[in-house]
Every structure is written in structure tokens, then in C-alpha cells.
Amino acid sequence: MRICWFNDNKLGLVDGALIRDVSAVLKVLPAPRYPAPKGDPLVANLEIVLMAIAATTPTVSYRIEDVRLLSPIANPTKIIGTPLNYLKHVEEADDNRDVFTMRYQGSIEEQGLFLKATSALVGCGEGVRVRFPTRRTDHEMELGVVIGKMGSNISEAEALSHVAGYAIALDMVVRGPEDRSLRKSIDTYAVLGPWLVTADEIADAGRLAFSLSVNGKVRQASNTAHMILTVARQISWASRFYTLWPGDIIMTGTCEGVGPVVAGDVMHCEIEGIGAMDVRVSAAD
DSSP states (O other), X not given: OEEEEETTTEXXXXXXXXXXXOGGGGGGSOOOOSSOOSSOHHHHTHHHHHHHHHHOOOOOEEEGGGSOXXXXXXXXXXXXXXXXXXXXXXXXXXXXXXHHOSSSOSOHHXXXXXXXXXXXXXXXXXXXXXXXXXXXXXXXXXXXXXXXXXXXXXXXXXXXXXXXXXXXXXXXXXXXXXXXXXXXXXXXXXXXXXXXXXXXXXXXXXXXXXXEEXXXXXXXXXXXXXXXXXXXXXXXXXXXXXXXXXTOEEEOOOOSOOEEEOTTOEEEXXXXXXEEEEEEEEEOO
């Protein structure tokens, strides 16, 4: 199943070229309380939400192109990034140290995972706003993995059972000498969309073709088969350091071809089995 948040926080079921309004099923979620439990409440209760959607007959539908798609995950406790997870991107970074700097070297395990602020999270319909126009802002397209149930010290063998679903992710970054997490946590610099595809629809997350173009010109094109660390290994490794909660997002690393964008650009992203999305770039207010 494919579900999304759209317009003024309506819940949608993606049905071909239509989005069907299934907001009425939100009544199956537990009543909010304070302090709120950790994790995204919809993802934490995804099974009963999907059952309620399957049992309903939506009466209001919209064409996909007529709605504003928000992030399919509203309340992650964290967004985890995996650096340099494709060999050709490692080589690209080594060949362009004037852009990527000498700050981060060594293997993925030596560098460690990093965190992006949850306040950076937006949907494809919200777009990217360039905060520092005199500095270079780059696109980094990735497979986004959404955690479905709480876990800590998860084994690789059990890791994929903790996945709720997948989405397209853009790990935007402003280049410079500061810590990676700071430069990747700017408002709108974590794009997730266009919707959440539940894990049962993806037979093998380790064999998905993906691509990104800017203004119609392809810049990034690869396959998740080229990851250095598999999705399962990333989940397991992350869970050694952090308890993973429903709705947590892992951005699994980008391939070669990262490059700058400026206000007025349109990024078109596609991942096999998930779909496609357009993300517009504008100047920050």
C-alpha cells in the first residue's frame, strides 16, 4: 500500500494517478496524551491504520498533480544519515577535496553515522529553500528507509522486519568546513516523498534502480545494489548506538553525480518500485 500526507495534513491512499482521502481512518489512532510516546503515532499503529484503510470506501479523490505532498512521515524522533555508501561517490569525493574538504576520511564505520535535525524534514510538494545563496547547496539522492517498530541492538538477520516502508529521500547539504550534521540540518534540507510504500511492496530494497535529474538533465543514476553497507546492516549498526522508534528515517547514502542547485531549479527523482517526485528549489525567505 502507498500512503501519504497532503494539503492541510490529510491522509491519502495512493491509487494509480489518484490520491483518495482516507483521513477518516485516523480515528483508530490512540488519543493523544502528554507526554507523547516516542515515535510517529501513525507508523507505530500502521497495521491497524492499513486495515482501516482497506475496509473503507473513500468518497473524495484528487489527481496527484493537484495536491501538495507533505512528508509521508510527520514525527520521526531522528533522521539518520549514512555517509559515502557508494564506492563511486567515495572516489568522487576523493577527487574533489576542494568541494568535499579533507574533514571526513576513512571507512564508513570510521566516520560513523550522522544525524539531521527533524526540523529539516519536508515533503516534495514543499520544496527546498536555499538558505545560503553565496555557498554551494548540493543534492544527494538516496533510498529512504522508515522504521516500523522499536528496536535496539537489532541483528542483521532481524533488521528488515523492523522496516515499515520506503520512500525517496533527498539529503540536501550546503558545502563548507562545518560539521556534516550542521550543514545537512538546514530547514527543508531533508526531503522525503512522494509517499510511503509499505515494505511488503518492495521485494528487495537492495536492488532498486534510481536516478535524479535537474532541469531535465540526468546527474545521478545508480542502483541500491551498489551500496557498500546494505539496508539491513545500516539498521543493525544504527541500533547499536540509538534505540530506533517507529517513524525514524535512515537516509542510506548517495551515489556519484552530486551537484549544486540554485533557486529556480527543479529536481526530478525516481526510484524503481516507489515512484517519482519533482522538488522545486527556491530562495529562502
